[in-house]
Amino acid sequence: MPAIVLEGVSRLYGSKVRAVDDLSLEIPDGSFTTLLGPSGCGKTTTLRMIAGLDSPTFGTIRIGDKVAFSLEEAKSLPPSKRGLGLVFQSYALWPHLTVAKNIAFGLEVQKVGKAEIAKRLEQVATALQINTLLDRYTSELSGGQQQRVAIARVLVMEPSVLLLDEPLSNLDATLRMDMRAELKRLHSETGATIIYVTHDQLEALTMSTHLALLQNGALQQFAPPLEVYAHPANEFAADFLGNPRINLIEGRIEGGHILCGGFNLTLPAGMDPGAPGAVKLGLRAEEMRLHRQAGPGMVRVRVTSVLPTGSDWYYQVRMNHQTLTIRQNATPHLSEGDEVFLEACLDSLKVFGASGKALAMSASVGDSA
Amino acid sequence: MLTAYNRFRLGLTPQRILSVVFIVVLGYLVIVPLFMMLRETFIVHPLERFQIPGSKVGDLTTAHWTRTLFSENAYAFFYRPLLNTLKIAFGMSFLALAIGALLAWLVVRTDMPMKNLIANSAIIPYIMPSWTLSLAWISIFKNQRIGGDKGIFSALTGIETADWFAYGMFPIIITLSLHYFPFGFMLIGGALRNIDAQLEESAELLGASRTTILRRIVMPLALPAIFSTFLLTFSRGLGTFGTPAFLGGPVREFVLSTSLYANLIGQRPGIGYIAAVAMILLGILVLYMDHKIIGTRRSFVTISGKGARAGLVGLGRWRWPVAIGVVAFILGCIAVPIFALAIDTVMLRPGVYSWDNFTWHYWVGDASLTVGLGTGEPGILMNSQLMAALGNTMKLAVVVAVITGILGVLVGYAIVRMRGSWISQALDQMSFLPYLMPSIALGAIFLAMFAVPRGPIPSLHGSFWLLVIVCTVSYLPYAVKAGVSAIRQIGPELEEAALMAGASWWTRMRRVLIPVQKSTYFSGMLLPFISVTRELSLVILLVTPATQLATTITLRYTDRGWYPYTNGMVLLLIIIVITSTVVSRRLMGTNIAKGLGG
Structure with missing residues (x-):
């Protein structure tokens, strides 16, 4: 069963602007799917609609076997009930909390017991090599460390799908290279479905198993990245990929x-x-x-x-x-x-x-x- | 149809629900008063029916407008106060701007010593009640012809001050500009600090001299801040009441706000509210100019300075003289008035400045009809009326600060999160409206609105809560401004991250949005707190003997010429205000400048 299904999803702002235009997409379970396109192509809007932070104007979104959004059924699952984790472009770490508190926040809100929180915090901190940073405030961390904390904060909730919104755009070039490899490793280790938003075609080519290319809110091509590279469906796809x-x-x-x-x-x-x-x-x-x-x-x-x-x-x-x-x-x-x-x-x-x-x-x- | 209904149901987010609630509440508390004010100018009131032949109370009439604008008394009634208002607003804005800009430039752009001391103390004149300086002016410069007693200056020098120097326009403009120059200091200082040093460095590399850089690069870049300081000060000048009442009253020199007060007291609300409408129109004009002139250029100063700090202008051997001059000036604005007020409270017979006239009578003495002024009032600290009024002021200040603080956060949240929709714009503009309304008129309208029970709201006449409501509405613009800027700095992702983690709206507010910007919220509360302690015009028509405030009771003592009591009370208020500012800065890291800005 596909992890996420979008059916005829559109997002209109006002009556004129179509940020996302009749998008249908089946994201395979366990895939590393990248939403790729120039800025303003609707990729972040799509991600936010999947996450539940934004609602489609038309269309249906299914996550696993649940209907996450359907206008006809007047149903919109709250973000936290969708079993997703979202890493924001800016990381959105809470500056008034320590790293440990940042990671534990979600578990505390869900009323998970103290011992369990400590255990899972330990686990995720070890996996992401941030054990030594737990007592620091986020302003004292480097960009790469903030990135890890942001991912840890999401992973600790054990989501079935991980959403990443341009997570590497704030890092410098060398760090970006390292993080690409690390994200790929994360994908193979957790086996989670990853949906990754970027405008960087190189990131898309190097990391993803599937690539959804968007322009002006409309899907241009959905295929494995090398397939898109070799056989672009149109001039835009040919032009956008490759350097x-x-x-x-x-x-x-x-x-x-x-x-x-x-x-x-x-x-x-x-x-x-x-x-x-x-x-x-x-x-x-x-x-x-x-x-x-x-x-x-x-x-x-x-x-x-x-x-x-x-x-x-x-x-x-x-x-x-x-x-x-x-x-x-x-x-x-x-x-x-x-x-x-x-x-x-x-x-x-x-x-x-x-x-x-x-x-x-x-x-x-x-x-x- | 069904989908439309479904869409509506799915769209019921906390920010939408909040916004609608606020629109209704603000509509009642802001828009309704505005229309009532306008309506009052077209209606015959009880005492006015004798002047308008053949009219009954409640009739519609244009007589107030024709009398105000076209009768032979129009000049005295309306045009002269209007001219005075404009003169004061222009005069004090220019003067305050010049002082503030000069100080800002000295502190930010020169190597003047003692900068920290100067920067920290330059704000204090603004924290003190604006009419402190006017009372101090009277204490120092009053003359026997009008003031009854000699002022300190005359007593020491034997020179009798001229009337124009002691009272009226001249001292009003001087004292107001000494009160408002911190605006320019803070806003222009901020702008100067934000100018990217590289912009100046590149001019320098092209061979521009220091003065050329100042004239052609720095000045134009700081221009939006200069304009907005001017307009901000100007709009304050339009509505100011205390200073013209104290300094203009004795020589019967009126401005719009004092003539509004006189007309309302004299049961001529029709004419009075026309002055209010004129003040609102002037305020809108200022706002329009602000929008036209700097609306698009405001972003100038937000350029982030990445380059190194620009080189400071060397003052050479003038460094210390300039610094000492500036410190003396600022201390003069703070210490001289305080000292002048203090002296008057310990002089048994007013106007006699010698040691054998020294007394604590006005502070701790018993009621007496023979000692000193023979007021029959106990000393300030022994006076249960005065102390009760001070207690009321403190209670009101705390309650209003907390309520406006909370409202500011919530309305700010609704405005920022709904950005781009008409609801956000409507809320933004509605919460700003009270800024334009003359506070005396606002007070009068609230008296009319809440004197009788309306729907579920009981009559609030003479109640403490009426004061709370009117102060909350009046300071809402500041609180909302602070709330908007605080929430805008947070950025939606911080909240969305909590939402993704399953935090409810209340949890997000409590655990993320509020703690993140704690000091900004407290700054937003500090300004209403300080404003309440010195509020006069807004509440003057609303207080009853049971709800007297420190300021309103002070005005009553002034009317009787009992200056030692007045001055003592003002001193107490100054002490309270400065202490609370310093304490909250230490404890919460609040910054009064943050709550200002508009």
């Missing part, structure tokens, strides 16, 4: 061929060319190679900038009127102004029709191009 951004080259489809920039690719059998008109070919930076010598299917381009990062070399080249970004970690090392030849070596073919949707193809030919 550097995907290169979208304008062109057209003619007689079974995709003609974009100078490239001429064969349209795979079984792919529907869609309505006639302009198309865009999506090429990720690692799906292209630069050569000094010309070869079949290559296009002549000029290098406009060279950006070495140590492990990789990023090149920007000019093709027709477009600038493309290419990542390459092998020779030749080129210089600005070089005239070179560009080869497309696709992992997966990503072509988008005029509407922005990816051209449909049967799964069997998906990876062959």
Whole structure:
């Protein structure tokens, strides 16, 4: 049974603003599901509706076998009855309480016995390595420590689903890397379902088992992250995932061929060319190679900038009127102004029709191009 | 239909229920009085029917307005008090602003020594009742022509003070600005402190001189604070009552508030309330200007200063002289009036300043018709009436502080949590309205509203609770302001985290929202407490012999010229106010400046 089901959930502010628009989603039990999207896409609103801090204008939310929200049944389970734990973006630690009191608050409110509280506090503090901090006030903690306390405060309630709202956004880059690994470990150790909100595509790619990509309140794609990366459902999904951004080259489809920039690719059998008109070919930076010598299917381009990062070399080249970004970690090392030849070596073919949707193809030919 | 009903049921959150309750209650206590005031200006009252031929009591009439605005007496009745009010408000706002801004700049931006002492004591003139200075002025500068006795100044120098110097506009403006300069000091000081040092440093790197930086960078950035200080002081000047009553009364120089009082006392409410309406309109005008001029630019000063503290301006060899001058000025504002008042309480025969005239009679003496002024009243500390009044004041101050404190938190909570909805806006504006109403008029209307039983509310005439209600309504703007800023600082997640943990609304309030901002709430309570102890105009029409307060009884003694009693009572009030401010600062970390700001 899925852990959480959203059915046609919408959240309207006033009559015009649709923060979340007819969202239906089944979040699998035990998954690490990330709600990903640019700011204002409705991901935090969705999380808050699941948590019970906000109510949908339309739609139904089920958590496990319980109806958490239903307008028809006039039912809205209070947040604490939903069996969820929420870690806030700002951590929301109570500054007037010590770490121990912060963690124990929920248990005290639920009238759990003193001995039991002490036991569970000890357990969770050990698991998150914050035993030594228990008597401190939260203002005396570093960002990473606050983060752990915030997670401990939620875990001590033993929730079946853990909701995390951009928990890493307030940490510095190195700490963020460590916490990513730690959250992944937490997921595998507790086996709890995690719903994670972020606008950082790298976090989404590295941690989650499932990814729900949102834009303007509407679901764009729901799939495992690498699936979204390889086979984006539309231009937005292609553009949002991946760093550097995907290169979208304008062109057209003619007689079974995709003609974009100078490239001429064969349209795979079984792919529907869609309505006639302009198309865009999506090429990720690692799906292209630069050569000094010309070869079949290559296009002549000029290098406009060279950006070495140590492990990789990023090149920007000019093709027709477009600038493309290419990542390459092998020779030749080129210089600005070089005239070179560009080869497309696709992992997966990503072509988008005029509407922005990816051209449909049967799964069997998906990876062959 | 069903879904609409369901949506309504699901939407019954604590903040919504609270808001609706408050809207109803505030509507009754704030909006109704406002309309009653307006209505009174169009109605014939008992004594007025003789002046308006052929009218009966309760008739609708425009006679009050035509008389006030267009009759041959209009100038004396209305325009002169109006002009006086504006003169006082403008004069004292400019003066107070200049003093406050200069002090703020010296403390924040120069290397003047003794900054802590100065910053801490600069607030005291505002804590003392505003008319302390006016009573002290009278003690020092009164002349025999009008005051009856010689003041300290005349007694010492033999120079008879001129009337314009001893009474009227000049001393009113001076004493009020000495009372209100702490506003400018606090607000502008805060703004100066918040200006990002990098803004000045970058100007410096571009080659700007210190004065250029001050003129072209600091001043414009502090401008919103300067404007809002001016308007804040100005609006206080419009409604001030005690000072013009003490200093203007003897020379029959009226302002709107004193003419309102005179008309209400003289049974001419129709004309009186027109002055009240004029004051409200002026207040709205100030508010509108505030909105127009600084509404959008207010955010200037909230830039957080990440860079290092800007370099302080070196005063060079003027460091100590300036500091000593400033300390002398502030101590002068505090000590001189206190000293002047104190001296008058220990001089047996007023106006004779010599050692053989020294007495404790006015403090601890028995009632006597022959000694000193021959008042037949026992000394202040022996006087059961005065002590009872002081007791009433203390009781009222504590009760009102607690009630407004609680209301402030709850209304603030409703306003902040409902932000963006019309309910929040309505609550915000309704709770601010009493700020615009002249307190004498508010008192008068409450007298009319609660003198007779209305619905479930019994007649409150002459009761202690009537005073509680009127003070609560009057100080609500401050309390709500404190509550709003406290709750806004908390941020919704802190409460939501408790909600997720299963805490009920009451538990969230008790265990999270209130403890987190304890000192801010206490600061919010301190201001009403202090205000009640020195409140005069608001309660003057409402007190009865049983509910006399320290201030109102003081005014009665002033009317009879019994200044030793008046001054002694004021001294006691000052001691109480300063002690409670200091104690609460020590115990609760309260900060009076936090409760101010508006």
